[in-house]
Amino acid sequence: xxxxxxxxxxxxxxxxxxxxxxxxxxxxxxxxxxxxxxxxxxxxxxxxxxxxxxxxxxxxxxxxxxxxxxxxxxxxxxxxxxxxxxxxxxxxxxxxxxxxxxxxxxxxxxxxxxxxxxxxxxxxxxxxxxxxxxxxxxxxxxxxxxxxxxxxxxxxxxxxxxxxxxxxxxxxxxxxxxxxxxxxxxxxxxxxxxxxxxxxxxxxxxxxxxxxxxxxxxxxxxxxxxxxxxxxxxxxxxxxxxxxxxxxxxxxxxxxxxxxxxxxxxxxxxxxxxxxxxxxxxxxxxxxxxxxxxxxxxxxxxxxxxxxxxxxxxxxxxxxxxxxxxxxxxxxxxxxxxxxxxxxxxxxxxxxxxxxxxxxxxxxxxxxxxxxxxxxxxxxxxxxxxxxxxxxxxxxxxxxxxxxxxxxxxxxxxxxxxxxxxxxxxxxxxxxxxxxxxxxxxxxxxxxxxxxxxxxxxxxxxxxxxxxxxxxxxxxxxxxxxxxxxxxxxxxxxxxxxxxxxxxxxxxxxxxxxxxxxxxxxxxxxxxxxxxxxxxxx
Amino acid sequence: xxxxxxxxxxxxxxxxxxxxxxxxxxxxxxxxxxxxxxxxxxxxxxxxxxxxxxxxxxxxxxxxxxxxxxxxxxxxxxxxxxxxxxxxxxxxxxxxxxxxxxxxxxxxxxxxxxxxxxxxxxxxxxxxxxxxxxxxxxxxxxxxxxxxxxxxxxxxxxxxxxxxxxxxxxxxxxxxxxxxxxxxxxxxxxxxxxxxxxxxxxxxxxxxxxxxxxxxxxxxxxxxxxxxxxxxxxxxxxxxxxxxxxxxxxxxxxxxxxxxxxxxxxxxxxxxxxxxxxxxxxxxxxxxxxxxxxxxxxxxxxxxxxx
Numbered sequence: 073x074x075x076x077x078x079x080x081x082x083x084x085x086x087x088x089x090x091x092x093x094x095x096x097x098x099x100x101x102x103x104x105x106x107x108x109x110x111x112x113x114x115x116x117x118x119x120x121x122x123x124x125x126x127x128x129x130x131x132x133x134x135x136x137x138x139x140x141x142x143x144x145x146x147x148x149x150x151x152x153x154x155x156x157x158x159x160x161x162x163x164x165x166x167x168x169x170x171x172x173x174x175x176x177x178x179x180x181x182x183x184x185x186x187x188x189x190x191x192x193x194x195x196x197x198x199x200x201x202x203x204x205x206x207x208x209x210x211x212x213x214x215x216x217x218x219x220x221x222x223x224x225x226x227x228x229x230x231x232x233x234x235x236x237x238x239x240x241x242x243x244x245x246x247x248x249x250x251x252x253x254x255x256x257x258x259x260x261x262x263x264x265x266x267x268x269x270x271x272x273x274x275x276x277x278x279x280x281x282x283x284x285x286x287x288x289x290x291x292x293x294x295x296x297x298x299x300x301x302x303x304x305x306x307x308x309x310x311x312x313x314x315x316x317x318x319x320x321x322x323x324x325x326x327x328x329x330x331x332x333x334x335x336x337x338x339x340x341x342x343x344x345x346x347x348x349x350x351x352x353x354x355x356x357x358x359x360x361x362x363x364x365x366x367x368x369x370x371x372x373x374x375x376x377x378x379x380x381x382x383x384x385x386x387x388x389x390x391x392x393x394x395x396x397x398x399x400x401x402x403x404x405x406x407x408x409x410x411x412x413x414x415x416x417x418x419x420x421x422x423x424x425x426x427x428x429x430x431x432x433x434x435x436x437x438x439x440x441x442x443x444x445x446x447x448x449x450x451x452x453x454x455x456x457x458x459x460x461x462x463x464x465x466x467x468x469x470x471x472x473x474x475x476x477x478x479x480x481x482x483x484x485x486x487x488x489x490x491x492x493x494x495x496x497x498x499x500x501x502x503x504x505x506x507x508x509x510x511x512x513x514x515x516x517x518x519x520x521x522x523x524x525x526x527x528x529x530x531x532x533x534x535x536x537x538x539x540x541x542x543x544x545x546x547x548x549x550x551x552x553x554x555x556x557x558x559x560x561x562x563x564x565x566x567x568x569x570x571x572x573x574x575x576x577x578x579x580x581x582x583x584x585x586x587x588x589x590x591x592x593x594x595x596x597x598x599x600x601x602x603x604x605x606x607x608x609x610x
Numbered sequence: 611x612x613x614x615x616x617x618x619x620x621x622x623x624x625x626x627x628x629x630x631x632x633x634x635x636x637x638x639x640x641x642x643x644x645x646x647x648x649x650x651x652x653x654x655x656x657x658x659x660x661x662x663x664x665x666x667x668x669x670x671x672x673x674x675x676x677x678x679x680x681x682x683x684x685x686x687x688x689x690x691x692x693x694x695x696x697x698x699x700x701x702x703x704x705x706x707x708x709x710x711x712x713x714x715x716x717x718x719x720x721x722x723x724x725x726x727x728x729x730x731x732x733x734x735x736x737x738x739x740x741x742x743x744x745x746x747x748x749x750x751x752x753x754x755x756x757x758x759x760x761x762x763x764x765x766x767x768x769x770x771x772x773x774x775x776x777x778x779x780x781x782x783x784x785x786x787x788x789x790x791x792x793x794x795x796x797x798x799x800x801x802x803x804x805x806x807x808x809x810x811x812x813x814x815x816x817x818x819x820x821x822x823x824x825x826x827x828x829x830x831x832x833x834x835x836x837x838x839x840x841x842x843x844x845x846x847x848x849x850x851x852x853x854x855x856x857x858x859x860x861x862x863x864x865x866x867x868x869x870x871x872x873x874x875x876x877x878x879x880x881x882x883x884x885x886x887x888x889x890x891x892x893x894x895x896x897x898x899x900x901x902x903x904x905x906x907x908x909x910x911x912x913x914x915x916x917x
Contacts (some may be wrong), residue, residue: 108875111692130781190658192664195649197652212652212654267693274731283776283867284691284702285865286775286866287775312865314863317758317761317862317863320758320762321761321774324765324766324769324772325768325769326765326774463632482641482642485642486640486646488646488647488650489641492646529650530652531643
């Protein structure tokens, strides 16, 4: 054998061996994560694309099962006082931050204090407001952080006291706002603790790289308490907001999971990649807000009723969007926990459409409008093909009523700025539940809060206001009996919907595409799938 | 030439200041802000965020604070990407955009010039027609569509190159983005080169060179290329500026961490610091390239004098 031939053979074998060993030693998940994470700090995050990354590198007292149910995380067990207001958590043995420092109850106390400290400016601190004095500290009414209802009994025991019994509190603890942060590191480097050169975690993965606009990369944490069951060694969370391009890259085999896809490609996916697209009911509502401020034309309930009852919701999911979103007539998504069994369903939803249109025309005439005196309304939506399609469809549905719609689209920041300022008549909005409880959507219709002489309506863009509704919401917030609480909330929902406080359009669905190589993916109403439960075959 | 360059640099300072001022105020007067999202922030949170970024100060105070920091070389923090300041984002995105743009620029210039010369030499013959067709495809198809088509053909169907993404140091990930960027520029350069070359080949001195018995190749290389390059050179500066600033669609489709993507995302999110920082960067690039082109132009054509 010539020397060159022998050399080529050895080199080829070497390269092959190297490739095989690399393939055998590292299982990499290529996850299309959508938007660019704005932060890796759990107290500053606000999007599901941030949650996917953060929930892989930090774990709270509780975490999510493969089906996104609350299960023990850093806490091994907990006790709840009889009145449901005091929770005592017992931390696992041997849990540590990735720099080797033990995770203690003190880290949780520090994290909750940081979350509510107004200086942190945490967007979602309000999700943990059931904790005693949390809201007062966050609003600056109480300056002393130690008055928060979160105490370390010892390094392994944490006690959380609530304002009142809160049925969804354990579920709320799975949210990233309840995650611990490494006290020793934050005290040393401040907000820079999430820079890649500093960052540490206590979850199944460790952040290794963050290239804004392209990807975040993490690697398996060998010191995680359940590391032996974690099958994926490395995760790329890819940034790519162009859904068509993301689907192309999935088809090219560059992504293992897509967390969204163009609705109009659903049929193609079903035909060409059967079983890979998962369209699942998602806890969220797509709706239109109607400006009901005094003096506005839509403060007239007759016009609101005419508009709402003539929306043909059945065609929107299957025909306009193509992904089969279910029509929404109520305000609380189906499948929401701690609620009544029978969802709100108005009688008018079952009457023939022609009858609904006739009644709506009569209501419009009563209100002083009709073909001779058309009502012109401006409809605002944020720039997006689907929002535009729905807006155009609704404008057509309202035309027989003598309602002329002027469409006005704007980018997201401008759109929501206008909604909050009340500078709109009809506006597109949506809400994905932060925790699985009916109060999370019903709170959207609560009264505004008087602040320094002006009313802050928060997310109640339509300025819907009903004393009876508000009273029921307050009553429900202190009701310990879950069945009674559900009934109170259902009564509140009925009041708001019977008054057409807004126009629910459809219930959201999550849209994932999962490669057959991936096992352990379970579609669920929260659309949370943690990497630790996934595995990948070659 | 040095004095001329120095004068040009000095004259750029007021232009830069006007541009920064205009950009600052236009951006602040636009509706919406960096903290306006789908969900309303609690008032205390919003107030703290605004105070943290000095947004609670009168606009004119904010302006002078910004200019003061700018003079010290501080572009400020990103208000949307937590933990990154504007300089860091530019440090990540700009080398990437520069690599992509320069690669596309070199390829487009070489391919465009050769194609233009060949087309001129074979005017109204089949190589000319083929090249014109290739050029038209590159110029007429918008780059986001071209990006999607190439991604589908070469990434998805043929799997010759990655359909997107970026791995540090991996040139193969740049093949499709650079092709998409280079193609229309190669097209424009070849059209300029072809037209200019045809015109030059019809001039008296070229006819004289031919009459002296020089071969066609020598005529082309020795006498026609340099004068024919003038319109091409005029285009190269703006062309490179466009490549540096106009790669947004390509960066979006291929998921690349370039500066164009940061700019547009920041503009949509009202991330004031990033928009201003990238605008200032773009402005300096454009001013520098214009100056460079003027200098090269003068070198190519001695009739041009510095004033």
